Amino acid sequence: MxxxxxxxxxxxxxxxxxxxxxxxxxxxxxxxxxxxxxxxxxxxxxxxxxxxxxxxxxxxxxxxxxxxxxxxxxxxxxxxxxxxxxxxxxxxxxxxxxxxxxxxxxxxxxxxxxxxxxxxxxxxxxxxxxxxxxxxxxxxxxxxxxxxxxxxxxxxxxxxxxxxxxxxxxxxxxxxxxxxxxxxxxxxxxxxxIATLPQAFIFEFTSQMAAGGLLIFVIEIAALFAITMVCVLIVQGIRKIPIQFAKRMVGRSSNIPIQGARDYIPIKVAAAGVMPIIFAQALMFLPSTVSQYFMGETTSSTGFLAQLTDISSFPYNAVYFILVVVFTYVYTALLVNPKQYAEYLKRQNAFIPGIKPGKPTQDFIDAVTTRVTLPGSIFLGLIAILPAVVTLFGVNQLFAYFFGGTSLLIIVGVVLDTLQQIESYLLMRKYDGLVKSGKIKGRSSSMQTIGSDL
CATH class of the missing domain: 1.10.3370.10 (SecY subunit domain)
Incomplete structure (x- = not known):
């Protein structure tokens, strides 16, 4: 304290x-x-x-x-x-x-x-x-x-x-x-x-107390905490691609070989952060808009379009999951450009051990990014549809929004980004950071080390 x-x-x-x-x-x-x-x-x-x-x-x-x-x-x-x-x-x-x-x-x-x-x-x-x-x-x-x-x-x-x-x-x-x-x-x-969190928390607590399920409420809070910690780990998880500098220019002297000068390219498991969730969620709003314009006030409660407006239905969650996975790859491709990394390494006279410079380096970085993004995208998709899953176990819909899905990922991602910026100010003024060891890694840190110059 x-x-x-x-x-x-x-x-x-x-x-x-x-x-x-x-x-x-x-x-x-x-x-x-x-x-x-x-x-x-x-x-x-x-x-x-x-x-x-x-x-x-x-x-x-x-x-x-x-x-x-x-x-x-x-x-x-x-x-x-x-x-x-x-x-x-x-x-x-x-x-x-x-x-x-x-x-x-x-x-x-x-x-x-x-x-x-x-x-x-x-x-x-x-x-x-x-x-x-x-x-x-x-x-x-x-x-x-x-x-x-x-x-x-x-x-x-x-x-x-x-x-x-x-x-x-x-x-x-x-x-x-x-x-x-x-x-x-x-x-x-x-x-x-967050504005709706107190109301959701109080409503879930009173509902469980009325049903005599205080233990169930405690289990829900514990599960929410565990899921939040997993989200933090995934958001901050990286795959380090080691690089080595062959030689560097020191002052006006000739090139001096530097033995063991190593760095790394950080490829984040969830490099796209929260944006694929936001993108997918925004697209899922379109069916309700279509139903308002073309079906009017008497929209049928059956049919595929109606199911796409029900966040507890299987079609909604299946489409939502696929959109999250697709947008994760799309947004990661925008953030992580293997060609730029390869060109940067070539200019800095650096290389990935065991990989030839140029096109082979580009292909290697692209392959690593693709493999790392796959589990990250699946995780984001699963977290996105988690509210619909937990409602099947009796969790109130209002509280389920924070139990997983878009709400949790946005809160975790944005809080980490904000804390990372605050910590950078503290470290620049030679104060201690927000954590005793290491540093907070927000989404903006995905281009750190050599990637920061791209």
Whole structure:
């Protein structure tokens, strides 16, 4: 406890770090405030009555969890940041299929990234307009529109407000990234998820106590702790590819052979981090949007499309698992470029022992990355569908969101990233880190050592 208090004091002593933490907390407070600002023309009492009786396995409940409860409250940030995530998916996929986007991603450096960011923002706006219309259709289906307001004014004004809310949330996330601590977009998603944790915990506790199952509740907490620890191990797990430097230039002297000068390339088991889960989850929102537009209020409770909106159904979890595995490989391919590694090693006069420079090195790194990514992707897929599994053992759906799946992975990944950034500030000022030995490895550390220069 004394060490923990000392660490907090050290964090507060660093002016820049203190300002970044306070700025992040302020932005998160603004975001949470926006999740309680009601859209004009919505009858909150009617909407609360309708959502309170909705099935907990409905896909809309998952959207509401990501939005921190704003979805069911018809708030300013009802759509949250998910339209931006969907736009990011589309842009990432276009980077594989369209030469123009490939050029922007791989060859044009900072200017290319700026163009991609601008394209993503415009696409986010277009997606928000579509999803905003679907969301208002859902509100209308619940009978929660104030009859005293003309319907045309209600639709036009609220589509604009919902779009503004998503763009504003995206701007808040970018400000956190630039002037705060951690990845802003991920933090906004995490804070929305954590907002529902106390309610889920209390509801599960009271339910088990009413049934006389205190021991069952303790077992659930122990299982949750164990699963969290496994997630931390997988997120931080790496496969080290050893490299050796043949010789280096020292000052103005000639090349001096350095015997035993070794380093390594860290290939993470889950190099893609939480992004495949977010991407897959965003795509799983599409069936509900389609059903709103093309099937209207009388959507049948049977059929494949209906099952894709039920997070407890087998088709939903099968598709979800496959998407997570696929996106893990896709996003890892974007992060880990074997060709760039091979070229870097060649420029630095370094090599992997037993592997020839050039194309053989590239192929070796690619093969190792593929093999390491396979168990990582399967693990991410299994964790993603774990909430549906634990509900079969009697765990309440609301609490199951945190028992595994998207919520747990996002929380673990974002917390590790944030702690890693805080620790870097502490170490730069020659303070002790957050742990007694070693260092915290967030997702950003996947390009450490030689990869940091790529």
């Amino acid at each position: 004394k060490s923990f208090i000392s660490t907090i004091k050290n964090i507060w002593k660093i002016k820049e770090l203190r300002e970044r933490i306070l700025f992040t907390l302020l932005i998160l407070l603004v975001y949470r405030f926006g999740t309680y600002v009601l859209l004009p023309g919505v009858n909150r009492a009617v909407l609360e009555a309708a959502t309170s009786s909705s099935a907990p396995t409905d896909i809309l409940s998952m959207i509401n969890a990501f939005a921190g409860g704003a979805f069911n409250r018809a708030a300013f940030f009802a759509l949250g940041i998910m339209p931006y995530i969907t736009a990011s998916i589309i842009v990432q996929l276009l980077g594989f299929a369209v030469p123009y986007f490939q050029k922007l991603q791989q060859k044009e450096g900072e200017s290319g990234r700026k163009k991609l960011t601008q394209i993503t923002r415009l696409l986010t706006l277009a997606i928000t307009l579509v999803q905003g219309g679907a969301y208002l259709s859902w509100i209308k289906s619940q009978g929660a529109i104030d009859p005293n307001i003309p319907e045309s004014i209600f639709w036009i004004s609220n589509v604009i407000i919902l779009s503004s809310g998503t763009i504003f949330a995206m701007w808040l996330g970018e400000k956190i990234t630039d002037r705060g601590i951690g990845n802003g977009i991920s933090l906004l998603i995490m804070i929305g998820i």
